[in-house]
Amino acid sequence: MLIKRDKWLQYRILRNASSLAGRLPExxxxxxxxxxxxxxxxxxxxxxxxxxxxxxxxxxxxxxxxxxxxxxxxxxxxxxxxxxxxxxxxxxxxxxxxxxxxxRLYLAQIGHKPFDIRIIVQRKKGSSATWNVTGSYAKVAAQGYLVTNVTSRTIPVLEALKLARIEDRSLLVKAEHIALSAAKRLGERYPKLRQVGFDIGIDRKRRIWIIEGNYKPDLRPFRLLKDSSMHRKILWYKKH
Ligand SMILES: Nc1ncnc2c1ncn2[C@@H]1O[C@H](COP(=O)(O)OP(=O)(O)O)[C@@H](O)[C@H]1O
Ligand SMILES: [Mg+2]
Incomplete structure (x- = not known):
């Protein structure tokens, strides 16, 4: 399966879905x-x-x-x-x-460090299979960085929301819905696509943004979480 990693192409695919256009930074x-x-x-x-x-x-x-x-x-x-x-x-x-x-988005912060959310969505074999959220975590940028790829902490999303003093826990559910719609859109374009790891940002106004979707998401961070159930679920989906 050859799906090109191209942020510009992906932006154009997602922007075409009217429900997603407002979730993408211009x-x-x-x-x-x-x-x-x-x-x-x-x-x-x-x-x-x-x-x-x-x-x-x-x-x-x-x-x-x-x-x-x-x-x-x-x-x-x-x-x-x-x-x-x-x-x-x-x-x-x-x-x-x-x-x-x-x-530029002004991402919500934990102790003055920006963080964003990784949400994994997967579907079983067969292009008619529905997409499911199978895992998520928050990545907090290292001191002095604006990209969260260089990470100081990998923690459960709800813990991150708490640390960021974001009371509204439903933001995670909302972010998951957005990730699912985005996966659906990409899945229409790429029938063989079965997994996407979305980087989802929450800005200081608590607005949710799609930063990008990764077709080959790194699964190692799930091993850093105390709860291994997400990791197991992800591996199960990969096989089925
Ligand atoms: N528009 C933006 N505003 C603020 N931070 C951003 C923006 N785009 C990316 N970032 C930060 O940089 C990180 C890396 O960007 P991303 O688009 O995911 O590229 P990569 O493919 O290198 O991971 C994101 O996870 C986020 O922390
Ligand atoms: Mg990224």
Whole structure:
């Protein structure tokens, strides 16, 4: 099964479903002269390689004042006067044609560290099978990072909501519903697709966002959870 890892393609597939469009942070393909334009539109943006993973080569840019920008990659921060340096940096990595630009979300935090949620959805063999949520956890970014791929903690979602002082526990159920609709949409496009690991963000206004769906989600974090039932369920679904 060959399903291409491509954030831009996935955005376009999901955006076509009207119920999901409002759950996706506005995204464009980065073109040579769009960066300055986008930075006038939004104060804070994220650049991501189309086919990236592990939070690698992701750049956060924030317009500070007149023509100064705060630029962050991993846990490195620099202040720059113009964005040409950023374009040069992207060019050096030879990926400048394959980046998306996205509106920055202000993710909910635990002890000043942003976190997001991984939700695994799976279906049994046969393309008519229905999608099910089989597991979830929250990943809290490491100190100094804005991507949660570099993690300080992996904990159950409800525990994360509590630590973030989010009273509304139904947010998890809501996030699961959103993940299920997104999986359904992707499953229509890819009949052989049987699992997706969604990164779901909750912003400071408690709004739920789809950050991305991974077709080959890392299952190791489930072994870090005290409760092994999700891990077992996921493995069962993989086999059936
Ligand atoms: N638009 C955004 N606003 C804020 N944080 C983001 C945004 N997009 C991604 N992130 C953070 O960066 C992480 C990695 O981004 P993601 O799109 O999942 O790429 P990757 O494929 O590298 O994991 C996310 O889990 C989230 O913590
Ligand atoms: Mg991710």
């Amino acid at each position: 995204t464009q393909l980065l073109k040579k002269d769009t960066l300055t334009k986008v930075l006038l539109q939004y104060q804070s943006i994220v650049l991501k390689p189309r086919n990236g993973s592990y939070g690698r080569d992701i750049i956060f840019i924030k317009r500070n004042g007149v023509r100064t920008y705060r630029i962050q990659n991993e846990n490195n921060v620099v202040i720059m006067r113009d964005t040409n340096k950023v374009l040069q940096w992207l060019h050096k990595r030879n990926k400048s044609h394959g980046y998306i630009v996205q509106k």
